[in-house]
Amino acid sequence: LAKTTQPISMDSYEGQEVNITCSHNNIATNDYITWYQQFPSQGPRFIIQGYKTKVTNEVASLFIPADRKSSTLSLPRVSLSDTAVYYCLVGFMGGKLIFGQGTELSVKP
Amino acid sequence: GAVVSQHPSRVICKSGTSVKIECRSLDFQATTMFWYRQFPKKSLMLMATSNEGSKATYEQGVEKDKFLINHASLTLSTLTVTSAHPEDSSFYICSARETSGAETQYFGPGTRLLVL
Numbered sequence: 647l648a649k650t651t652q653p654i655s656m657d658s659y660e661g662q663e664v665n666i667t668c669s670h671n672n673i674a675t676n677d678y679i680t681w682y683q684q685f686p687s688q689g690p691r692f693i694i695q696g697y698k699t700k701v702t703n704e705v706a707s708l709f710i711p712a713d714r715k716s717s718t719l720s721l722p723r724v725s726l727s728d729t730a731v732y733y734c735l736v737g738f739m740g741g742k743l744i745f746g747q748g749t750e751l752s753v754k755p
Numbered sequence: 756g757a758v759v760s761q762h763p764s765r766v767i768c769k770s771g772t773s774v775k776i777e778c779r780s781l782d783f784q785a786t787t788m789f790w791y792r793q794f795p796k797k798s799l800m801l802m803a804t805s806n807e808g809s810k811a812t813y814e815q816g817v818e819k820d821k822f823l824i825n826h827a828s829l830t831l832s833t834l835t836v837t838s839a840h841p842e843d844s845s846f847y848i849c850s851a852r853e854t855s856g857a858e859t860q861y862f863g864p865g866t867r868l869l870v871l
Contacts, residue, residue, distance in 0.1 A: 687867065690799070745801070
């Protein structure tokens, strides 16, 4: 399973765009990249998933370069309620997911 | 997105008793479910993979006789913590994998277990 590396923490202010980058140098050909958000005492919530290039949904964008050795989660115009831990996971479709340490995002007013 | 529920949301029990936690996929079928535990300020740790109709696969270091997993239907998996002790106190989270489309994993809200 590909190991992921993310910044331990990030600070931002309301209204700013936040980009969290995840490194996964040994990603396999069949692996997908999935991002989850977790609030304290809650289960992780699915944000976005992708294989290559760019994926966008109503809450975020995911940028994946051609070599797929990293990915960037982009959160547009964050609010206080986006304060949470964000996890980047890599694994083949339907396979088990191994969580890394995640990135603790703190959004300030 | 798909919805996964867990019951109970929190439970307090005496040391030596057994506790059962249910995980249900409410609007999709899941041949595979996963069980995690999470300690305060730590990341999720995968305990086992639960496959409908077959034995669960446990991660290294997880006692299968301690944490009994049953996946009797396409929408229900249960985790039973047998003879619970205070060190088993933790936040237990399940996830269910869609069997169609992107096969994304969706997580339940978690169960807080406190063993006295």
